[in-house]
Amino acid sequence: MAVTMKDIAKAAGVSVVTVSKIVNKQDRYISEETRQRVLEIIKASGYVPNSAARSLKTKSSHTIGFILPDISNPYYPEIARGIEDEARSRGYAMIICNTDNDVEEEKKAVAFLNSKMVDGVIYTHSIAGSNNKIVKKIETPLVVVDRRVIGVREGVGKVYVDTEAAMHTSTSHLLEKGCKHIALISAPHNGFDDRVEGYFRAIKEAGIRRDNRLVYLGQYDVETGYNAIEQFVAQGLHFDGVSCGNDLIALGVMRALNKHKIRVPEDVKVVGFDDIAFARISTPALTTVRQPAYEMGKKAAEMIIDYITEGKQMGECELPFALQVRETT
Amino acid sequence: MAVTMKDIAKAAGVSVVTVSKIVNKQDRYISEETRQRVLEIIKASGYVPNSAARSLKTKSSHTIGFILPDISNPYYPEIARGIEDEARSRGYAMIICNTDNDVEEEKKAVAFLNSKMVDGVIYTHSIAGSNNKIVKKIETPLVVVDRRVIGVREGVGKVYVDTEAAMHTSTSHLLEKGCKHIALISAPHNGFDDRVEGYFRAIKEAGIRRDNRLVYLGQYDVETGYNAIEQFVAQGLHFDGVSCGNDLIALGVMRALNKHKIRVPEDVKVVGFDDIAFARISTPALTTVRQPAYEMGKKAAEMIIDYITEGKQMGECELPFALQVRETT
DNA sequence: ATGAAAGCGCTAACAT
DNA sequence: ATGTTAGCGCTTTCAT
Numbered sequence: 001m002a003v004t005m006k007d008i009a010k011a012a013g014v015s016v017v018t019v020s021k022i023v024n025k026q027d028r029y030i031s032e033e034t035r036q037r038v039l040e041i042i043k044a045s046g047y048v049p050n051s052a053a054r055s056l057k058t059k060s061s062h063t064i065g066f067i068l069p070d071i072s073n074p075y076y077p078e079i080a081r082g083i084e085d086e087a088r089s090r091g092y093a094m095i096i097c098n099t100d101n102d103v104e105e106e107k108k109a110v111a112f113l114n115s116k117m118v119d120g121v122i123y124t125h126s127i128a129g130s131n132n133k134i135v136k137k138i139e140t141p142l143v144v145v146d147r148r149v150i151g152v153r154e155g156v157g158k159v160y161v162d163t164e165a166a167m168h169t170s171t172s173h174l175l176e177k178g179c180k181h182i183a184l185i186s187a188p189h190n191g192f193d194d195r196v197e198g199y200f201r202a203i204k205e206a207g208i209r210r211d212n213r214l215v216y217l218g219q220y221d222v223e224t225g226y227n228a229i230e231q232f233v234a235q236g237l238h239f240d241g242v243s244c245g246n247d248l249i250a251l252g253v254m255r256a257l258n259k260h261k262i263r264v265p266e267d268v269k270v271v272g273f274d275d276i277a278f279a280r281i282s283t284p285a286l287t288t289v290r291q292p293a294y295e296m297g298k299k300a301a302e303m304i305i306d307y308i309t310e311g312k313q314m315g316e317c318e319l320p321f322a323l324q325v326r327e328t329t
Numbered sequence: 330m331a332v333t334m335k336d337i338a339k340a341a342g343v344s345v346v347t348v349s350k351i352v353n354k355q356d357r358y359i360s361e362e363t364r365q366r367v368l369e370i371i372k373a374s375g376y377v378p379n380s381a382a383r384s385l386k387t388k389s390s391h392t393i394g395f396i397l398p399d400i401s402n403p404y405y406p407e408i409a410r411g412i413e414d415e416a417r418s419r420g421y422a423m424i425i426c427n428t429d430n431d432v433e434e435e436k437k438a439v440a441f442l443n444s445k446m447v448d449g450v451i452y453t454h455s456i457a458g459s460n461n462k463i464v465k466k467i468e469t470p471l472v473v474v475d476r477r478v479i480g481v482r483e484g485v486g487k488v489y490v491d492t493e494a495a496m497h498t499s500t501s502h503l504l505e506k507g508c509k510h511i512a513l514i515s516a517p518h519n520g521f522d523d524r525v526e527g528y529f530r531a532i533k534e535a536g537i538r539r540d541n542r543l544v545y546l547g548q549y550d551v552e553t554g555y556n557a558i559e560q561f562v563a564q565g566l567h568f569d570g571v572s573c574g575n576d577l578i579a580l581g582v583m584r585a586l587n588k589h590k591i592r593v594p595e596d597v598k599v600v601g602f603d604d605i606a607f608a609r610i611s612t613p614a615l616t617t618v619r620q621p622a623y624e625m626g627k628k629a630a631e632m633i634i635d636y637i638t639e640g641k642q643m644g645e646c647e648l649p650f651a652l653q654v655r656e657t658t
Numbered sequence: 659a660t661g662a663a664a665g666c667g668c669t670a671a672c673a674t
Numbered sequence: 675a676t677g678t679t680a681g682c683g684c685t686t687t688c689a690t
Binding site: 018 | 659660661662665666667668
């Protein structure tokens with residue numbers, strides 16, 4: 001049996017109340033002498049407060065949930081790390097729930113986190129489906145990270161980057177490098193699709209007519225990039241640049257291009273999105289738009305914990321993106 | 330205020346005990362009629378048991394901790410996913426703690442998880458430092474995953490692959506492909522170093538004299554692979570194969586080789602270790618030894634939860650590795 | 659400066 | 675088949 005406050009109290013010859021006050025630093029009216037004595041006994045005994053009892057009483061678990069599609073997908077781990085660093089440094093634990101972009105799984109995750117009595121949840125929702133319903137089920141403070149949710153309930157924190165502008169930047173970069181026939185390979189979102197819009201705005205500004213045959217919308221994965229190129233090649237389409245919805249797609253693109261002996265960047269230039277660790281490592285190294293994943297996670301955790309502990313209203317926080325020019329353009 | 334058992338009891342006109350029994354499926358002696366009635370009220374009210382109260386009573390938090398070096402490093406997320414899948418399907422939450430391979434951070438993580446009253450911990454310890462001390466501080470059931478810990482206390486579960494044999498396999502593969510001068514690039518471990526041993530055993534069996542100039546021990550990262558090759562080249566060393574301690578190193582190797590216009594696999598063959606997602610995607614695709622990371626996580630969670638819930642003794646579990654021959658050999 | 663009393667929501671004997 | 679009682683370890687008035 002673990003040592004409890006009662007044990008400490010008995011050993012120190014004081015009441016549990018006194019011990020509680022000392023542990024919680026409500027020691028305004030505690031004599032320095034007893035304070036020291038109790039503190040020493042605590043240290044010697046290896047006493048650790050029972051968090052279940054504390055939670056039951058205070059209605060706060062000092063735990064936050066992180067709902068995301070899949071931790072084993074690159075990019076998300078960086079967000080998770082940002083959350084964990086900020087959270088733990090402030091005494092909060094992070095419980096993660098993978099949903100595989102499945103709305104049913106998201107519902108389960110929400111119910112699970114509710115049952116775990118988390119004090120808040122950070123949510124990177126799936127790209128398809130009606131996330132507003134999910135958001136409504138979340139009873140705790142909530143911050144939506146990485147994705148833009150339109151019209152969610154009041155008081156929801158938001159941390160994001162302007163993906164429309166980012167995509168505009170990456171596509172414009174291709175244009176500046178002399179590309180005239182730029183393909184878009186990405187994944188469809190429900191509602192406003194920032195990436196697609198950013199791409200179209202860039203080529204429109206350049207006075208280029210849109211060619212829907214060069215737009216391929218699949219998933220945010222390697223296969224999509226690969227398959228898209230296979231399809232373009234099979235159709236005999238001409239293109240000299242590819243703007244990708246994320247780096248995974250770009251890597252798939254490069255693989256397919258390599259297979260067809262199409263040189264990057266000489267024949268076709270490629271630009272990714274996200275700047276996952278492998279963008280730097282691939283050969284050739286991928287030009288991409290950096291999303292500050294770690295910072296987003298950290299900011300989201302900061303926001304929600306500030307709210308939980310100080311009632312500081314959560315707002316919106318837009319973080320900057322940055323073009324990383326490497327070898328594929 | 331959330332709805333409690335008391336509310337349900339009042340609404341159903343029964344005692345909280347009856348509700349408790351129904352919720353916990355101890356309904357042997359509950360009449361079908363009351364059972365249904367209570368269940369309906371529960372459903373209608375959206376009642377969720379208060380896990381803090383439950384934990385306080387049962388001394389079980391239904392939460393397990395996962396201590397690991399860094400979730401934003403590929404390979405670990407797969408383990409994490411395996412743990413989370415198994416854990417959540419059985420009602421357990423997973424709290425992760427990053428340690429950055431720092432023993433002090435590991436201590437903090439252990440203290441943190443203890444304070445969170447986790448029912449068990451799954452531990453992938455740092456490669457340096459005296460982990461036995463850490464292990465001793467962990468008061469809960471413990472499973473060590475991915476790493477081999479020698480001489481830890483009794484009753485600790487272990488999930489691992491035979492890395493010595495795996496490294497022997499990858500190096501032997503290089504030998505079979507005709508390599509005569511095989512370099513080893515890896516990271517040093519404290520105590521027995523499986524990977525280094527596996528490598529040496531393979532070249533010794535092939536009757537090749539060991540050349541310590543071709544052994545480079547740094548970190549398990551891209552830079553180490555890159556720097557090692559730079560050093561070999563600068564020293565004018567001849568080598569036709571590289572056996573790497575993990576895939577990150579191998580990727581760094583390929584990058585450096587590419588820079589020096591050394592062709593893979595024509596001039597130098599490269600084999601990695603782990604089979605992270607990017608091994609398949611890199612160009613050329615990396616030949617490597619697959620470690621079943623997801624399965625290891627899943628197995629570790631299974632083991633520890635079986636122990637927690639059924640007292641089933643934890644043992645050792647060796648999972649198989651598998652050579653994945655791709656384009657770099 | 660310290661403590662007594664009450665109760666958070668739940669479960670586990672022990673009745674009935 | 676259902677309820678009474680007690681208590682898990684802690685925090686929070688309210689006394690003293």
